[in-house]
Amino acid sequence: MKISDITPDYIRAISPYVPGKPVADLAREFGLDEAQIIKLASNENPLGPGPKAMAAITRAAGEMTRYPDGSGHDLKAALAARYRVAADQIVLGNGSNDILELLAHAFLRPGTSAVMAQHSFAVYPLATQAFGATGIEVPARDFGHDLAAMRAAIRADTRLVWLANPNNPTGTWLPAADVKAFVASVPPNVLVVLDEAYNEYLAPEQQADTASWLGGYPNLVISRTFSKAYGLAALRIGFGLMHADIAAMLNRVRQPFNVNALAQAAAIAALEDTDYVSRSQVLNRQGMAQLEAGFARLALPFIPSHGNFISVKVGDAARVNLALMKQGVIVRPVANYGMPEYLRVTIGTDAENARFLEALAAALRE
Ligand SMILES: *Cc1c(COP(=O)(O)O)cnc(C)c1O
8 A cells, every 4th residue: 555545536647737847847857058949838928027017016025024914905905996996805826726716626536527618727637636626527519618618518516617818738718708708608506617817918909897897797807917917927826706695715725925025015006007917918929929920820720819929839749849949949849738639839029939930940840
């Protein structure tokens, strides 16, 4: 017997999350100079942190010996004003990943199920399985969520539906009207978790005020993050907007100090730094066009994306990925998302995108 045998079967059956390869790991493994490596693997903001967030972190660092505000009062006040919700409808998370886990913790257990789409975010099946619930994966349509099929997949034991809009790793997007009709069609005793991690990258006319739907749908949860367009991935901060009754349940299973003080201070500053967010959006739009044009030149099909990344069909993606790594370029293979012929590439700076396209052309010639 192994000591690990005493864990539940469903824990042992989990395939761990595979993160983007850290720069230092690639440098070690391939004997490369870290300074020469570019990482376009984790949908991080290529601008680096914003100046307002940096200043806020420096100020907050002086208080590092104190526990953070476990209620996140100031950040919740800022978010409540921004999204026109009450503070008790907001739960802060150590990354929005934390919000997803808290939802699974509070609502899932063995004997229940959660519905999700094929080629959707890896954390959904992980969080579902971690609490012994059954994941129901619904085949995608053109790589996007098939909402009618997802609605039909809901069973009597279903407690939760995971819905990413835009979706990662495909970048597909559903218009607000379709999402709202879906939420309205779901039984009121099933949560709809609407993960909007990439919302800020949508064109303004595509960005819906989904928080305004909360009043009509007490089973809706909206998840957002500071990791992407706000450029704070390392700090780990995200939040959920939801009915106060749901928030009260998440607060029962949440660590008392789950969001650190630097993250709270930086997030307040980042929310106000509309200039940084606009620069991120512009850079992303330009970089997306640059990569699309590059893929067209290489005659590579790609999935049109609404995020800060794009998935491109390269054929033997494992081989191409290795050839890229040897050239010091880190992207994300997505075979574990059921897309073995694709690589997902984060939109970088102009120079990073150009370097990636050159390395990709070389990798395809090999
Ligand atoms: C990146 C991402 C998140 C955000 O993760 P954090 O924990 O907030 O860093 C959430 N959902 C999706 C679909 C993502 O791609």
